[in-house]
């Protein structure tokens with residue numbers, strides 16, 4: 001695989017320019033470019049520049065409106081709904097997250113339901129936004145079927161990511177963000193591109209047989225992580241991201257999608273909780289004692305730690321040359 005170094009600013013500019021060249025207004029292009037830049041900065045490679053061709057397909061087919069203006073509605077003082085009107089999710093998040101943080105700080109627990117959005121990114125930016133304000137965040141979204149429920153060989157669930165962030169004043173927050181599939185499809189596709197096998201148990205080929213070949217899994221199904229336990233969490237994500245928002249389940253998203261290769265329309269559920277209001281005074285010291293105990297155990301690292309370390313490096317990032325050429329061809 002040949003690579004080329006790009007500065008973080010060059011990554012952000014490239015992402016913004018390609019979105020503008022494909023019909024986005026400044027607000028939509030900047031929100032998306034920021035998410036792509038942050039993914040590359042933190043080393044979330046399967047959800048940074050790698051996603052640009054898919055974003056562009058969705059703009060070119062007209063499935064996504066690059067000039068959409070999300071609208072915000074309070075269903076109750078603690079339940080906020082943002083309708084993206086067909087935008088990529090980051091702009092709707094930029095509109096809804098400050099309102100969610102404000103409601104959570106006042107009420108103790110609040111929810112942000114995103115509808116009419118196309119989500120193709122990592123979820124840690126949403127939950128980390130809340131943790132950076134001293135709040136706990138939970139976020140999840142569905143996609144299109146690629147994961148077989150436990151016991152089955154037929155896909156029903158999306159790779160259905162779930163993210164959770166807990167604030168640690170004076171430290172980086174604890175943030176986990178994981179597909180409920182044994183591996184995100186983006187990582188399966190990157191393994192196929194780079195000629196790497198994946199662990200047995202990641203997925204099944206088109207004949208329902210276990211395989212380590214990522215290209216065969218892309219044509220077959222992924223398995224949930226942790227067998228029936230991960231399957232139950234993937235089910236929960238479908239229910240929260242679609243049942244609770246009123247948006248499409250993964251199977252509905254596939255049925256109604258134009259199959260352009262970009263992200264389908266769907267929903268996202270983001271929940272905020274205030275430890276200051278719920279646990280009360282002294283919550284930081286109480287929790288910090290637990291964190292110290294955990295991090296002192298040999299071999300333990302906190303989820304989010306790898307990304308936060310990567311973030312300290314302000315230098316250029318190594319990007320796949322073919323990917324850069326593909327993106328330049330979309331300008």
Ligand code: NDP
Nearest residue numbers: 120121122123159161176177178179184303304305306307
């Ligand atoms: P990973 O398996 O790479 O990581 C999952 C989580 O585990 C991360 O928070 C990671 O933290 C943490 N972690 C990894 N190793 C350790 C360790 N040894 N000790 C403690 N924590 C650890 O993520 P996935 O491949 O499952 O998902 C990748 C991305 O794909 C996610 O950002 C997800 O949101 C995105 N995605 C998006 C979808 C969508 O529909 N929009 C669908 C599916 C996935 P760290 O980051 O610090 O390594």
Ligand code: PYC
Nearest residue numbers: 120143159184185186
């Ligand atoms: O990596 O599985 C994935 C994925 C699906 C949608 C966005 N990312």
